[in-house]
Amino acid sequence: MLLAYIARRLLLTIPALIAMSVLVFFIIRLVPGDPVLVILGTRATPETVATVRHDLRLDEPIWTQYAGWAGQVFQGDLGVDYRTHEPIRKMLLTRLPVTLEMAMLAMVMSALMAIPLGVMAATRRGVADHGATALGLVGISIPDFWLGVMLILLMALVLGWLPSSGYVPLRESVWGNISHMLLPAFTLSLNLAAVLTRTTRAAVLDVLNRPYIRTARAKGLRERAVVVGHVLKNASVPVLTVMGLQLGYVLGGAVIIEQIFALPGVGQLTLNAVLARNYPVIQGAVLLVTFLFMLVNILTDSLYAVLDPRVRLSGR
């Protein structure tokens, strides 16, 4: 049942991916200027221009161009970088682990902060509640890139506890890797934690009002057992949903954070490609991130169904 559901959802992403690839392909063709001249410079002879144009298949009708490109993409070939002739797939795959590591670490940090805080805000009310609300509001209002800059200033430049930027692969040094990841991941996590605290608080409050909680209390369970055994389990559905949505957000937000901390991830690659008007790379990166984004959404929805048997596993 569940596998069938996931399979159906995956099938449904195919039209979405096709539509998206059309969008990406044509939007980029709207750019004024001739990509061949961008590659060769304005001093190239007409013969060279014609050869390169033919090599890149830019002399064919646009629909043929799209079909050719889409056919390659379908086989996992995202083309090559116009300038360095490096395969784009390889460029993306070497950078993806950096982005994923940062995203995962940020998610874990935000959950560690937000879930206890949200539960406390809902169960204790009073000061804890006001504190969590205020923190939440400030957390969603802080620009993450500013927070990143401020953290570099404090932790790296003034205190000298952590490196300000750069990346060390996990294979070379575990501490080197983690110490370079802490600041970027924390920067990303604060916004997430703010939203997640609110979600947790609302979910727990909602569950606390249910009759089965009254039953659990009435049968003499200690409050701690009620909260851990009944409330948390039932409140986890909306919390996990929001975390799934946030993972998608983190993949987009990585563009800015990776830039601040000089992390060689997919976000940095995308931004540099945009600044250099390197369209094949932009296409590849946007496709990859959007595909991941959709994949995460499907997984979130499936998890939703696992945790809450009442959710009907219909097509949508």
Added chain:
Amino acid sequence: MSASSSVPITTPLATQAERTGVRPKWWLILRRSNRTLIGLALILAVAVLTILAPAISRYDPTFGDFNLTLSGPSTAHVFGTDDLGRDVFARVLYGYRVSVLVGVVSVLAAVAVGAPLGLLAGYFGSTVDNLIMRPLDLLMSFPAILLAITLVAVFGTKTSVTILALALIYFPIMARVLRGSVISVRGEEYVDAAKAIGAKPLRVMLRHVLPNSLGPLVVQASISMGIAILIEAALSFIGLGTQPPDPSLGGMLAQGRDFMREAPWVVTFPGLAIMLAVLGFNLVGDGLRDLIAAER
């Protein structure tokens, strides 16, 4: 779900409204949410600073005094000066102009396009709903920042492009929010009553359904304005928004990074300025959401 809500569900105001069948005036309702009032005060303060910028600061935001580079906050320069001797306070004031303009205009545009679509989709349902919402779902499957960056890559770094990109990000969200509340309102008795006395669909939609389903849209718009300001600042920060020498809060931050150790004020104040404006919109959105929840 409210912390500030010292708002009990039945207040004298509410009972009075129940008795007379008249909705209390909006300012009487607003008065009951401290959060909304503080948020409105913040937004108002930012608006006044933005509009009166030339009167408030005696410095030209683009004029550099080379005898006074990187000088700390003082009575002459409240927020200090940057590497070119420009007054940071003046630059923050003028930087607000672009940020607030982009945030407000892009979301208003998104509401203008998204609200009619959401109203139609929610009111008619079935085929109309599918025709309108499925393409919008597709647009929403792009991560927001990535969509903005792609558009800027294609159409160039202009304020109008930033506004367009943000409007494109937000109009499907506005449509979806309004559609949701329209669906919950369209089955109400007063809607049936209006139809029963022969009101045309357009009249039912505009006179009866729309006014009663606007609340969540207003909340969403307020919160989105805050996020739009954040995204504009982020785009300017990575060099894809407002271009120097025009002052922008994100741009000031990016530029101040090179010497933040010697002159932390250059990066500190623009960030605080962004945060206060965003906080204002978030407080209003949050407070209004609680008021709506209390009214139900």
